[in-house]
Amino acid sequence: MSFIEVTVTASEEYAEILIAELGELGFDTFQDTENGFQAYIEEDRFEEEALQEVLERYRFAGEFPYQTKSIAKQNWNEEWEKNFEPLLISDKVSVRADFHEKPEGVAYDIVITPKMSFGTGHHETTTLMIENQLTLDHVGKRILDMGCGTGILAIMAEQLGARQVLAVDIEDWTVENARENAERNNCATLEVRLGDASVLTGEAPFELILANINRNVLLEDMPVYSQLLLPNGPLVLSGFYTQDLPLLQERAAELGLAFESSRTKNNWVSAIFRKNS
Incomplete structure (x- = not known):
């Protein structure tokens, strides 16, 4: 299964609004970037016209340039593995991949591999x-x-x-x-x-x-x-x-x-x- 990655350039204020709007279109995974955000959706659910309609709705706030590309499921995993950092929540919960060592002194240790699924603890x-x-x-x-x-x-x-x-x-x-x-x-x-x-x-x-x-x-x-x-x-x-x-x-x-x-x-x-x- 392939996915569409949409990279949108937007200020922090409007990135939040646009993420909420794209969530209604079926995008279900989002990642912040230096200049906006990236949104992901299954390729067969992607409708570029609907995306453009959302961006046009906020044209009063300026232009929101975007780029799209198709990515394979396995490529997402490779990219995630290169960038994923272990996480410590409230000094009690460790969230890590299996290629990270378990930290000492945590009460709870969770090992995950996302595979395009939302929820690594970093959001x-x-x-x-x-x-x-x-x-x-x-x-x-x-x-x-x-x-x-x-x-x-x-x-x-x-x-x-x-x-x-x-x-x-x-x-x-x-x-x-x-x-x-x-x-x-x-x-x-x-x-x-x-x-x-x-x-x-x-x-x-x-x-x-x-x-x-x-x-x-x-x-x-x-x-x-x-x-x-x-x-x-x-x-x-x-x-x-x-x-x-x-x-x-x-x-x-x-x-x-x-x-x-x-x-x-x-x-x-x-x-x-x-x-x-």
């Missing part, structure tokens, strides 16, 4: 989600990870003591990658499933739900999360900007989910809500 939302996970009790709990990407949050959940973890993503290569990463980290309770919120029909309730997706999907799927979450259970969300938080808070309140806390990094947010008992 702000993944880091923020892990930081929030570290504040929550996972021991003996049944946990859902929606939009699992590499499976990093689900792996973190198991390492934090979850008794059962279900990870769900809409992309087949992502599901394959998350399964490989789960095996790489010797996960025993983690199931990875292909699909969207509809595959949760008939599921038993969860005691904690993680969802790092994007604003619109979160708003659409929040009723499902609320229905499946046990009373007093935390719902941890990310994939949206600070200006979007009031929308999420309003929707959550309508569904009996009380806002508890949030943390931010470079305008990205991860928020914790809790289902009313």
Whole structure:
């Protein structure tokens, strides 16, 4: 399978806006550059006309030059291996590739190979989600990870003591990658499933739900999360900007989910809500 890499030149202010817009077009992996960002999408889902329409919508702010190229799945992995640096989150969680040595003194060690899947810990939302996970009790709990990407949050959940973890993503290569990463980290309770919120029909309730997706999907799927979450259970969300938080808070309140806390990094947010008992 090949992917389209789109390199866009944009200021930091508009890069954030354009990333959110391209997320609605099906782009699901983004990488900052010195002059803007790169966005990735499966080749058969790429519509250049739709991309141009988004850029034209913000023409009032100036020109946003872009370049496209097709990249093979294996080339992405080679590029990632050349540039990936091990990561330490909150001085407790190591996120690394298998060709890095395990650092000393960390409580949790996660080994991943992304293969085009989102979520290495280097993106702000993944880091923020892990930081929030570290504040929550996972021991003996049944946990859902929606939009699992590499499976990093689900792996973190198991390492934090979850008794059962279900990870769900809409992309087949992502599901394959998350399964490989789960095996790489010797996960025993983690199931990875292909699909969207509809595959949760008939599921038993969860005691904690993680969802790092994007604003619109979160708003659409929040009723499902609320229905499946046990009373007093935390719902941890990310994939949206600070200006979007009031929308999420309003929707959550309508569904009996009380806002508890949030943390931010470079305008990205991860928020914790809790289902009313």
